[in-house]
Amino acid sequence: MPAKYVEDKDKMLSRTLQLVELANETWLVTGRHPLPIITAAAFLAWQSLQPSHRLTCSLARFCKLANVDLPYPAASRLQELLAVLLQMAEQLAWLQILKLDKRSVVKHIDDLLQHRHLLIRMAFRDGTAEVESQEELQGQQQEQEEVEDNSLDKPKGKRPASPALLLPPCMLKPPKRIHSTSPVSTVTGDENISDSEIEQYLRTPQEVRDFQRAQAASQAAPNPP
Incomplete structure (x- = not known):
């Protein structure tokens, strides 16, 4: 392994x-x-400790150099962490x-991790709490907007964007449900009706x-040749 890729174990951990x-x-x-998350986190940790030498190294090459398998979802977890x-x-x-x-x-990454608790609160809204108290939050946001409009006199288009919603990925991108189409029944009026149904x-x-x-007459009628 090249010397620029060698890293202190304690720092990495x-x-x-x-x-x-x-x-x-x-x-x-x-x-x-957990394994794909850990793999992606280890790769980012390794890159961030010496980014000038390691940003060109891919996740696949990192796993190869470390002599570990690359879990299939690790690339997706890496993109989510970067986002x-x-x-x-x-x-x-x-x-x-x-x-x-x-x-x-x-x-x-070093700066971001040092302030991560504050930055998470600033960057994301708690989606689970918002679902439970959506109406209350809307009222508070409306009052806050009115105060900002009166005090700062900002045009509506200049307001800062709302923080992103913080929810599990399965709720942000739910799987698409396949709706089965029920068979269409066509009624022509020529269907056979049994005697029990007529009764x-x-x-x-x-x-x-x-x-x-009428039933007796139809039974007594001679069959056509």
């Missing part, structure tokens, strides 16, 4: 644990196998001017006698 905790606090671990880090970076004034992307944000529609004794006579 500490940074990886911080990233796994971040993933847990942002619902990325919920209902998922969370970008949301957090948007809350820091000195990072907003840098126009970070999923590659360059790795250089600032259900007879109401008066006269109708019953007429039906019995």
